Amino acid sequence: MKTFKMGGIHPKEYKFSAGIQIQTASIPQQAIIPLGHYLGGPSLPVVQKGDKVKVGQMIGQASGFVSANVHASVSGVVNRIDVHLDASGYKVPSVFIDVHGDEWLETIDKSAEIKRECTLSSAEIIKRISDYGIVGLGGATFPTHVKLLPPPGKKATILIVNGVECEPYLTCDHQLMIEKGEEILVGVTILMKAIDVKRAIVGIENNKKDAISLMQKLAKTFVGIEILPLQVQYPQGGEKQLIDAAIGRQVPTGTLPIEVGAVVQNVATLFAVYEAVQKNKPLFERIVTITGKSLKNHGNFLARLGTPLANIVEQAGGVPEDTGKIVAGGPMMGRALSSLEVTVAKGTSGVLLIPALEAARKNMQNCIRCTKCVVACPMGLEPFLLMSQSERSMWTEMENERVMDCIECGCCSFACPSNRPLLDHIRYGKSIVGKIIRTRQAKK
Amino acid sequence: MVNQLLEKLYEPVRLKNSTNFKNLLAAGKLSNSMNKLIISPSPHVHSGDSVWKNMRDVLIALVPAYLAGLYFFGLGALIISFTAMLSCVVFEYLIQRYLIKGSTSITDGSALLTGLLLSFNLPSNLPVWIVIIGSLIAIGVAKMSFGGLGNNPFNPALVGRVFLLISFPAQMTSWPKPIPFNPAYLDAVTAATPLAILKGQFSEIPSTLNLFLGNMGGSMGEVSALALLIGFVYLLIRKTISWHIPISILLTVFIFTGILHLVNPELFSVSPLFHLLTGGLMLGAIFMATDYVTSPMNPRGMLIFGFGIGIITVVIRVFGSYPEGVSFAILIMNAFTPLINTLVKPKRFGEAKKA
Numbered sequence A: 001m002k003t004f005k006m007g008g009i010h011p012k013e014y015k016f017s018a019g020i021q022i023q024t025a026s027i028p029q030q031a032i033i034p035l036g037h038y039l040g041g042p043s044l045p046v047v048q049k050g051d052k053v054k055v056g057q058m059i060g061q062a063s064g065f066v067s068a069n070v071h072a073s074v075s076g077v078v079n080r081i082d083v084h085l086d087a088s089g090y091k092v093p094s095v096f097i098d099v100h101g102d103e104w105l106e107t108i109d110k111s112a113e114i115k116r117e118c119t120l121s122s123a124e125i126i127k128r129i130s131d132y133g134i135v136g137l138g139g140a141t142f143p144t145h146v147k148l149l150p151p152p153g154k155k156a157t158i159l160i161v162n163g164v165e166c167e168p169y170l171t172c173d174h175q176l177m178i179e180k181g182e183e184i185l186v187g188v189t190i191l192m193k194a195i196d197v198k199r200a201i202v203g204i205e206n207n208k209k210d211a212i213s214l215m216q217k218l219a220k221t222f223v224g225i226e227i228l229p230l231q232v233q234y235p236q237g238g239e240k241q242l243i244d245a246a247i248g249r250q251v252p253t254g255t256l257p258i259e260v261g262a263v264v265q266n267v268a269t270l271f272a273v274y275e276a277v278q279k280n281k282p283l284f285e286r287i288v289t290i291t292g293k294s295l296k297n298h299g300n301f302l303a304r305l306g307t308p309l310a311n312i313v314e315q316a317g318g319v320p321e322d323t324g325k326i327v328a329g330g331p332m333m334g335r336a337l338s339s340l341e342v343t344v345a346k347g348t349s350g351v352l353l354i355p356a357l358e359a360a361r362k363n364m365q366n367c368i369r370c371t372k373c374v375v376a377c378p379m380g381l382e383p384f385l386l387m388s389q390s391e392r393s394m395w396t397e398m399e400n401e402r403v404m405d406c407i408e409c410g411c412c413s414f415a416c417p418s419n420r421p422l423l424d425h426i427r428y429g430k431s432i433v434g435k436i437i438r439t440r441q442a443k444k
Numbered sequence B: 001m002v003n004q005l006l007e008k009l010y011e012p013v014r015l016k017n018s019t020n021f022k023n024l025l026a027a028g029k030l031s032n033s034m035n036k037l038i039i040s041p042s043p044h045v046h047s048g049d050s051v052w053k054n055m056r057d058v059l060i061a062l063v064p065a066y067l068a069g070l071y072f073f074g075l076g077a078l079i080i081s082f083t084a085m086l087s088c089v090v091f092e093y094l095i096q097r098y099l100i101k102g103s104t105s106i107t108d109g110s111a112l113l114t115g116l117l118l119s120f121n122l123p124s125n126l127p128v129w130i131v132i133i134g135s136l137i138a139i140g141v142a143k144m145s146f147g148g149l150g151n152n153p154f155n156p157a158l159v160g161r162v163f164l165l166i167s168f169p170a171q172m173t174s175w176p177k178p179i180p181f182n183p184a185y186l187d188a189v190t191a192a193t194p195l196a197i198l199k200g201q202f203s204e205i206p207s208t209l210n211l212f213l214g215n216m217g218g219s220m221g222e223v224s225a226l227a228l229l230i231g232f233v234y235l236l237i238r239k240t241i242s243w244h245i246p247i248s249i250l251l252t253v254f255i256f257t258g259i260l261h262l263v264n265p266e267l268f269s270v271s272p273l274f275h276l277l278t279g280g281l282m283l284g285a286i287f288m289a290t291d292y293v294t295s296p297m298n299p300r301g302m303l304i305f306g307f308g309i310g311i312i313t314v315v316i317r318v319f320g321s322y323p324e325g326v327s328f329a330i331l332i333m334n335a336f337t338p339l340i341n342t343l344v345k346p347k348r349f350g351e352a353k354k355a
Helices: A122-131 A144-150 A173-194 A209-221 A239-247 A268-279 A309-315 A370-375 A383-391 A395-400 A411-415 A422-443 B002-010 B019-026 B051-073 B075-099 B112-119 B128-145 B156-167 B194-199 B208-212 B227-237 B245-261 B272-277 B281-288 B300-320 B327-341
Strands: A022-024 A031-032 A058-061 A076-085 A091-099 A160-165 A200-205 A225-230 A262-266 A285-293 A299-304 A323-328 A335-337 A348-355
Touching: A022 A173, A031 A076, A031 B112, A091 A422, A122 A144, A122 A173, A144 A173, A144 A262, A144 A299, A160 A173, A160 A268, A160 A285, A173 A200, A173 A225, A173 A262, A173 A268, A173 A285, A200 A209, A200 A239, A209 A225, A209 A348, A209 B128, A239 A262, A268 A285, A285 A309, A285 B227, A299 A309, A299 B245, A348 B327, A370 A383, A370 A411, A370 B281, A370 B327, A383 A395, A383 A411, A383 A422, A395 A422, A411 A422, A411 B272, A422 B245, B051 B075, B051 B112, B051 B300, B075 B112, B075 B128, B112 B281, B156 B327, B208 B227, B208 B272, B245 B281, B245 B300, B245 B327, B272 B281, B281 B300, B281 B327
Parallel strands: A022 A299, A160 A200, A160 A262, A200 A225, A285 A348
Antiparallel strands: A031 A091, A076 A091, A285 A299, A323 A335, A323 A348
């Protein structure tokens, strides 16, 4: 069975919410929809205080090419446009909507019927994806249309679909594949048409055997889609790792996957593409996994954007008493939250409630130079060296040691027997080196 | 500055003023004791690995060789191993507590391991006071004076052994004869090591089977190749060490001595297998050269490191005046480790292929 060849770790899976049917999260009394929660420029509000909005109506417009539209997830009246805490820990401009009823735009097809035929042309598909605010739902939230429009001279040869879900605890993609497998595969054919490729590979880790067999059965009714079971290993869902695992090619350093002819999209994104293209439905809801060791009712919830996380956690049985840390996303790459007032954003794949006993880090000890971080690094870097360079502000040396290749997967910190916060220091150094590189490029 | 920044990140954030917290509290969903959430960057989980777990694995891997040492050398082996372990731990504690005045780290098991490895490298009829001096040099000079675990450039146990070898050459080169469960200690009957026999000491070389099992004169823990190899397999299974250093050392020695043997069988009369099974080569290759702190940090560097040790060992054994050279070889290559780490980099992901 295939997997990526360099580095990687095997954290315990704890997929408590696997196999639990997707439930619909209740609509909140007030939705707070953040306007700047994706990679790239923030979107600009196009509604004002007091405006009436319907579900699916555009409320924020993309501010550039690498940016995405935002749509209302609820119907009601715009209360105000103000800043609100999001998962990053910063306050970002958000639209507050007081909910009245649940009135959808008439153009949205609410039927459950699966539409396979797609009559739109490639350019129309990409325009639809861009108009309907679709971003990568795996967590990075990079605007999808940007990936579909390769730079001049480059041509995609294969579409790689990410159904890996290598983060421990999270099951939102797994459950989506089980319940919406056919829709996802229709989404795959739509994107294949959009970027004009004849072949697609759906990578799924082998701990999701039910999803693999189901998708394999469904894939037989489509042309050019291959379901590829992958050996379980973190961070297989990393774009470059997945390409390596699926087609055995390494994306050269400093370049994008298109360099090896690959376009990678997450299964949840493909479901959103399906809904946008076939059902005329903008991206305003997503699946969120709520889980944790002490939680009572683990679950996968279909939640509207802007729903406070507290509401969904409440539906899953409430915050357990022993909670010491709340994480938006998975335990390896998710962000610790200071409050459950944070609302569901396009990149919110889950909420993880970690018991206090496991939440605190252990004391750091001397580096014993055991090379476990070097062995674990999926990018072939030397985390121990980068950390000490970062501590000593050796930015030039860090750049030479290719700190910008770091994908911040956390394998180094995870593996360190001395509990050293390797990634913290590397991330800090990476941000400074990134700034230095940008200033240098601006001067040229 | 970074550290200040990070400390801030670790500081638990109080949620008392958050309205949502109040709502949850009112709804009985939160207890009063839970008024803090920890905010820290990812990752939020850890493998659970620790320094002690790694040291413990090496200690477990040394058990077969230890039992073989106790079998062949009896009481003396027991006395010197306990003396070395105890004095290493005590010296580390005293130095950390009273000289550095910091917290002690004797519970991580590294001092215990250094002590055991030191005793493995000593003849078992060595007086206790010499063992204690060796421990003091190993822990005090080679380890703590550089800043403790992780900062020492040279393998502490080997520094201790080589110091003793130079200071007490007579006691350090009179090895007891292997007698099962020997009750004698200081007055044990001595026997020459096979390598010393090669260098002119008159005696008969033991059979290859005896060399493999360890029935020969030598330091306490180095004699049984079989027991050491069992430990090696355990370490590989536990992924405590990688194969690169031991295999490259053993291969280099085997090939180099093999070439010498083929070129001139009369001058270099013994087979390469003899070199693999005698002296401290197995112990050195599997347990001393693979010391985390003093060996290179990536597979390519490890192979170069092992190659260097193999070459130097053979040169000392075959052409030098000492019968054995593994300790010197490892210490010399320890000195090259920082250079190797600087010059040899691991294979990077997406490394540009050379045109």
